[in-house]
Amino acid sequence: MTWEEIAKAKKASVDDAIPSEWRLEKNPTANKVRNVGEYLDETLPARENSITSCTVTELAGKISRGELSAIEVTKAFCHRAALTHQLTTCCSEIFFERAYKKAEELDEYFKKNGKTVGPLHGVPISLKDQVNLEGIDSAIGYVSLVNKPKNKDEVSNIAKILENAGAVFYVKTTTPMAMMSGCTSSNIYGYTYNSYNRLLSSGGSSGGEGALIGARGSPLGFGTDIGGSIREPSCFHGLYGLRGCSNRLPYCNVTNSFAHAPVLASVIGPMAWDLDDLKLVTKLIIDSEPWMDDPKVPPIPWREVTDYPKKLCFAFVSDDGAARPHPPIERALQMCKDALVAQGHEVIDWEPPVSFIECRDLGASIYGADGYKEIADECAKSGEPIVREVMVLAGNGTDLPIGCSHVHEHWEQNKLRYEYQQKVDKYWKSTAQQTSTGRPVDAIITPLWETCSFKCEDIDMFSSAYSSTFNILDYAAVTTPVTTADKTLDSKDETYTPISDHDRAIHEYYDPELFHGTPVGLQVVTPRYEEERAIYLSGKLRDALSERR
Structure with missing residues (x-):
């Protein structure tokens, strides 16, 4: 079979796994139905909506009290996931009967x-x-890995932990080819669209998770992050997403690109529309002592945040130095500042000695240390072309720079990363001299992207440094929903003078009508191995915003 035939058959097999009674006779256009969640709320039975609107904590409680059965809950989410997939192409695998x-x-x-x-x-x-x-x-967007199911010895450690706790798995979600893009696209499934605004991208590389959870086709899921792949889709869909530090949560037996790259590793973490659920599941995994089965996981038990000082200080980032964020993001930043100050907290500016651009560029050089040879080799097995979105990440959008760095050059990249980490750590400590609390800032709050999302075909315009900076520094980060874009509140600043051609392009890209209703999120960042603190402080921001509404 040709790669085209394999890809077509795989996509058809996923679609065919949807029961006939759940298939849409006609898929409404994105202009007619932008917001999938709202559309499903209007069309699905009230009983199902009451189930899929529950948090993980609420679902677990109702099941434990006998108020809901596992099979009723599972069928409700399977139904909603099936419809969400047809509207966004968010599922790479559907196995409802196994879930039942x-x-x-x-x-x-x-x-x-x-x-x-x-x-x-x-x-x-x-x-x-x-x-x-x-x-x-676990094809991760490659045609060559289709129809190669995993055996029992290859099951991911994190899946075992979740299943032992009683979780029911029913779908797996789409990724871009090799998971190396901020836009979820592959030769198998095409694009995955944003479930809040189907005219826009779901982000990447955990774009399928973002779209599914954003439409409440799942109460909680797991993504991975090597340059923003949990946080970007989470922000684009109004979700909480945890980018923990290296190996805090077990990555053992999780299929990956550049799987054993030693310098900049991917991390796995939860995504949910409820912060308490994010905490519940993270604590559950850490409490299982995953270091006993995964030698990369540090033996750091869960450390509950208690007796934290009442007055906090947050450092804010207004832009990354390359492009001014769009008006909805600027409004979200101001909303957070105002809400925190109203609660008696302090805010200052974050001005580290290493720029976001420097961190972004170092990250890009590390991602491409092998000249993207692994991607080229994997695609060559089936004959499929490398998707444009991966080409964009690699450089000029037309070809990959095949030709590996020498090992000593890779070590130099690691040396530079270590130096960046030391400089920024030192700066963070020095902020104690700027705060009235007498302590360094408790967290940093930054955008995640210049925009609320983007049209899928426009990924080559963007090179956001907000996300990959914290992979380089290996800080913990939790995305936190703030608001939604509003065409009446977020008008375009026609008086702005861009600082560069790139800044001008981003400024001109803003369309109040296009982005209207799309979620706006920020990230709350804490030092290394402070996931508990990141979740706690995200909660403080959530509560402060709630008080202002």
Whole structure:
């Protein structure tokens, strides 16, 4: 078979896994139905909407009290996921019958024993395509990896932890080819669209997760992040997403590109529309002592944040030095400042000795240390072309710079990263001299992207440094929803004088009508291995914003 035939058959097999009674007779256009979640709320039964509007904590509680069954909850999320997929192309694998069987087994256990198997008993959890499950592909956007299901010895450690806690897996979600793009696109599935605004991108590389959870086709899922791949889709869909530090959560047996690259590693983390759920699942995984099975995981137990000082200080970033953020993002920054100050907290500017641009450029050089040879070699196995979105990341959008760096050059990249980390750590410590608390700033708050999203075909315009900077520094970060773009509040500043051609292009890209209603999120950043603190301070920001509404 040709690569085209394999790709077509794979996509068809996913679509065919949707029950016939759940298939849309006609897919409404994006202009007619922009917001998938709102559309589904209007068309699905009230009973199902009442289930899919519950948080993980609420679902687990209702199941444990016998108010809901695992099978009813699972079917409700399967139905919503099936419709969301047809409107956004967010699922890479659909296995509802397997999920029903698991849910029925859990219901039988509860009926027989009068208790649940664990804190996630009967709760559906979605997984990015690269998380391995027995008998299911982890193709990560490559035609060559289609129809190569994983065996039981290849199951991801994090999937085992979640399943042991009672989670029900029912879908895996789309990624861009090799997961190396801020726009989710592959030769198998095409584009994955934003479930809040189908005219725009879902982001990447965890774009399928973002679109699915954003439409409440999943209460919580897992993505990965090597340059913003959890945080970008989370911000684009109004979600909380945790980019933890290297190996804080177990990556063992998770399929990956550049899987064993030693200098800048990908991390895995949860994405959810409820912050308490994000904390619940992160704590659950850490409490399972994953370091006992994954030698890369540091033996750091969960450290509950207690007795934290009442007065906090947050450092804000207004832009990355390359392009002014769009009006909705600037308004979100001001909203956060005003809300925090109203709560008695302090805000200052973040002006580190290493720029976001320097960190972004170093990250790009590390990603391409092998000249993207791995991607070229994998595509050559099937004969498929490398998608344009990966070409954009690699450089000029037309070809890959095949030709590997020498090892000593790669070590120099690592040396430079280490130097950047030391400089910024030192600066963070020095902010104690600027705050009235007498402590260094408690967290940094920054945009995640210059825009609220973008049209899929326009990914080559963007080179956001807000996300990859914190991969270079290896800081913990939690995306935090703030507001949505509003065409009446977020008018274009026609008096602005751009500082460069790139800045001008980003400024001119803003269209109040196009972005109207699209979520606006920021990221709350804390020092290395302070995931608990990042989640706690994200909560402080959430609460402060809530008080202002």
